[in-house]
Amino acid sequence: MLLSMTRLVMRNPALKTAYAIVVLTGVAYAFIVLEGPNGIPALLAKRHQVAEFEQQNQQILRENVQKEQRIERLENNPIEQEMEIRQRLKLAKPGEKIYILDDTGNSNKK
Numbered sequence: 001m002l003l004s005m006t007r008l009v010m011r012n013p014a015l016k017t018a019y020a021i022v023v024l025t026g027v028a029y030a031f032i033v034l035e036g037p038n039g040i041p042a043l044l045a046k047r048h049q050v051a052e053f054e055q056q057n058q059q060i061l062r063e064n065v066q067k068e069q070r071i072e073r074l075e076n077n078p079i080e081q082e083m084e085i086r087q088r089l090k091l092a093k094p095g096e097k098i099y100i101l102d103d104t105g106n107s108n109k110k
Contacts, residue, residue, distance in 0.1 A: 034040050074081050085091065092098045 036042075074084060090098070090100070
């Protein structure tokens with residue numbers, strides 16, 4: 001059927017022109033669709049964004065695992081708990097001297 005229709009189109013110049021216009025219109029439409037805002041460039045940008053998000057998710061998962069391990073260490077190790085508390089609150093035991101260095105390298109005695 002398609003072959004007989006193609007033969008008919010090729011014999012008649014008006015149909016030949018109409019056929020060419022239809023084909024060119026289809027090619028133009030395909031080009032516009034593929035290059036438009038939802039076309040191939042947008043698809044590639046979305047894939048790149050997905051890859052970035054996956055990397056961020058992996059980094060966040062690694063950080064969460066590290067934080068969970070640190071929490072577990074603090075819960076199970078009283079010495080580490082004490083050191084953490086003393087560092088955060090800047091506490092010292094009686095008779096103990098603590099030296100705090102600021103960013104410039106100067107030391108202050110407490």
